[in-house]
Amino acid sequence: MSEAPSIKVTQLTKVFGKRTVVDHLDLEVHPGELYALLGDNGAGKTTTINMLTTLLKPTSGRFSIAGFDGISNPEKAKSKFAVVSQEVALYQELTAFENLMFVSRLYGLPKEGARERIEQHLSQWDLLARRNDYIGDFSGGMQRKLSIAGALLRSPRVLFLDEPTVGLDPGSRQHIWEILTGLKHEGVTIFLTTHYLEEAELLADRVGIIVRGKLIAEGTIDDLRGRLNHMKSICVRMARRPTAEELDSSLSRLRNFAFGEVSYDELRNIFSIALSNERHLSETLRAVTDWIETEHIPITGVSTSEPSLEEIYLALSHETVPLPKTEPAPAVPVSKEK
Ligand SMILES: Nc1ncnc2c1ncn2[C@@H]1O[C@H](COP(=O)(O)OP(=O)(O)O)[C@@H](O)[C@H]1O
Ligand SMILES: [Mg+2]
Incomplete structure (x- = not known):
């Protein structure tokens, strides 16, 4: 990376x-990167942001922005x-407009073109029609925007x-995510905190x-995810229950050809292969399709399931706690139609 980190x-x-x-x-965020600091309530996220934005004096350590x-050059x-x-x-x-005009003056932005600039920003957030409304009447989502x-x-x-x-309606969250993604593509470096795993997974x-x-x-x-290889699995959902004989031959065949731990879940009527290594995904998928085709295995679907960030987070933050069992992701239908 030739450019200096945006945040160090x-x-x-x-x-x-x-x-x-x-x-x-210790962390570094590079220019144009979106970095999400993910943690539960009380983990220290706000304290970190407050230090990095010079609101709170660190007890020790250093940081630089651009x-x-x-610490030695906070104004810059x-x-x-x-x-x-x-x-x-x-x-x-x-009003919405007056608030932004106030911010504009506070930052000492040029008076010239201020009105147009503010209107453009209001429009980007779908707030132009509400420009003259007092924001006391705005929803939480509109105020955050x-x-x-x-x-x-x-x-x-x-x-x-x-x-x-945090605490916003799905529509506002989606809108904020879209705009943050757009800013990232324009090269803005973004550092955000969240306790929403989905948000980190989607944006960062x-x-x-x-x-x-x-x-x-x-x-x-x-x-x-790579640190948790065992959490990825392939699941084959059966159209009917296998006979004892079919079960035996299927298990032994899969155990021979698939890279991972093979099991049959009687309750859900699913064969599953917990991959021993993520790299073996495609080989194992091939072994599974071969098995299905050559033995005419009646299936309703095949899916791969990946650990969600939540599972990764739980697994890494409580290393001693056993990994939670994954419900497979929605099944991806495989060549069922004739
Ligand atoms: N000014 C303060 N004085 C004492 N404790 C504080 C202060 N600010 C935050 N804390 C404590 O520091 C911990 C981290 O807080 P915070 O950074 O706000 O967490 P987060 O934003 O991740 O929820 C919490 O236990 C909080 O009670
Ligand atoms: Mg906080």
Whole structure:
């Protein structure tokens, strides 16, 4: 990577009283990357964002934003990012337009073209028709969108968002996700916190999992999945119950050719192969299709199931707890039609 990291964090620590709430955090976010810091309530996400946005002084450690040291050069660092905090920071007694105009002045943005710029932002968030309404009457989703619009007015290169979609309706969440994805494609570096696994999985290039102030795992969703090879499986749903003889021959055939642990779930009438290694997925799928075709196995579907981020998260954050059993993903029908 030739460019300097947009965010670089070294051994960042915050102690409140005797409690270490953020514990020697190390991370880097590259230009144009969307990084999600994922953790339960109380994990230390807001404390981390508050330190990185210079609202809270770290107990120890360092960080820089766009190459500017956040502790020795906070003003420069501050000029490079915008932040959307968890609590909506808007004036309820002002209209949507007035709120953004206030933000525009606060940032010292040029007066020239301010009106047009604000209208353009309102329009992007489907709020133009509500421009003259007091935001005290807005839904939570609309208020959050307006907060993000405010942060984006100054076209930041780095955007911090603390739980941007918490408590919002599905439509607003979807809209925020779309706009964040668009910003990422424009090259904006985004650092967001979330406790929604789905959100991290959907948006993030990389995810860091924070548990009690410590980063316990980091990587792309695929990297994290790769650490849990055994959690991927192939399931074959039978159209009818196999006879004892069919069951025996199927199990022995699959055990010979498939790479993984083969079992038959009597209750659900499913053969499943827990892959011993994700790399063996295609070979094993081939072995399964061969078995189905040559032995005329009556099936209703074949599916592969991947661990969800939730399972990955649980498995990594409680290493000693056994991995939860996966319900297979919706079946992908395989060559049933004649
Ligand atoms: N100003 C503070 N003084 C003492 N403890 C705090 C303070 N701010 C946060 N904490 C504690 O630090 C922990 C992490 O909080 P926070 O960073 O808000 O977590 P998250 O955003 O992940 O839910 C919590 O246990 C919280 O009670
Ligand atoms: Mg928080």
